Amino acid sequence: MAALIKLRHMPLVQRSVWNHFNKVSRNISTSKKNSDTATTACETKTEDKNWVSYGFDYTSKEEDTNAHHATFFFSVTLCIVFGGVCWAYSPDVHMRDWAQREAFLELRRREKAGLPPISPNFIDPKLIKLPDESELCDVEIII
Template sequence: MAGLVRLRTLQGLNRGLSLISKNQSLCRTISTSSKKNITELTDCQSHGPPPSKKNWVSWGYDKTDKKIDRHYIHESMFVSVTLCIVFGFYYMMYLPNTRMQDWAQREAYLELRRREELGLPPIDKDYFDPANFSLPTDEELEDTPIII
């Protein structure tokens, strides 16, 4: 997201294909005075951007204009928090149930209603019909431990 916003700041490249104007030059001045509080403006400093007020630290979207930098950080936070997180939770909340818990509970209520209408107990002690399979007798089991 930040990369998309930074692409908007490259509009200066489309206008003149130069980030530095023709009358502005890059220079570095060295002070040789013994006093540390003396500052002087030279010709190359007067064409530069105006000094920023107080101690402004850029968010990284625009390093020269405080207003544009704050606009881009507010825009990206709005998009990331409001659109992604808030609407993302609403989207996840209304997704279908992937674990099928609602389906199992609904199916159990339908089965209970069917058994009540037929006059059967809610849970039958013989889940499977005992006539369909044969169990070993007590003589066949003898001393075999039965673990339940």
């Protein structure tokens, strides 16, 4: 952000872009008057006496306003809006969608084969070692 504000002070940028906004407009009034004299009216910039700075520049109202608008454009539009879109449409890094699709495919395969959705013998009972009654003693078993 600071680089963009400093870019404004470069001579090439000042001559090409920023001088367009700084030109003083001179209008000629051609109203009918008895004296038939042309008057020129110069519009000059007048600093607002009640101007309160945004905190970017305390001496120039134009510099302060430009820096304020640029800062909020980049922070709100680019960071929050485009960052939110990138975050919302980013790929699923935790593979949650993939796991759910695989579960549906497995359920469909088991239904077509006539098997129950989850096998009661998912792990072979011969591989499971359960404790004896003597080892359990007075432990309450809740099923």
